[in-house]
Amino acid sequence: MKAKINWLGECAFAGEASSGHTVIMDGPPDFGGQNRGARPMELLLLGLGGCTAFDVVQILRKSRQEVTDCQLSIEAERAETDPKVFTRIHIHYRVVGRNLNEKQVARAVSLSAEKYCSASIMLGKTAEISHEYSLHEAEAS
Structure with a gap:
C-alpha cells in the first residue's frame, strides 16, 4: 500500500x-x-469507522443475517498535550435488518474489534476503545 x-x-x-x-x-x-x-485526525476516525463497519456487515452477511443498513457514530477524546493521540474512542453501531439475531450482531462487533479491524487494533494501542450496538427492524417493503 x-x-x-x-x-x-x-x-x-x-x-x-x-x-x-x-x-x-x-x-x-x-x-x-x-x-x-x-482534518487528518478526523480521517483516522473515519478510517476506523469504515474498517469496522465493513467487517461487521461482512460477518453478518456470512452469518446469513439480513442487514439492510449499518450506521456508526464515533466519539473520541484526545490527549491535551502533544502528541495529541486519541485516548478514548466510543463506537455505536446502529444495525438495521430483518429478524436480526442479537448474538450474531454482538459476535460480529466483537470479532471486528478483537481480530479483523486493523485500524481498531492499531488505535487500541493508545486509546481505550469501547463499543455498543442497537438493533432496529427494517421497514417492510
Missing part, C-alpha cells in the same frame, strides 16, 4: 491513495487553513 500527499498551499493537502482515490485535508482557519477538507 502506498500514498502520495501533495501540498495545495497554506494548510491544505491532497492525499492520493494507491487505489487512485483522493481526499482533501485542510486545517481550521485559526491555524491558517480554509476549512476545505477534513
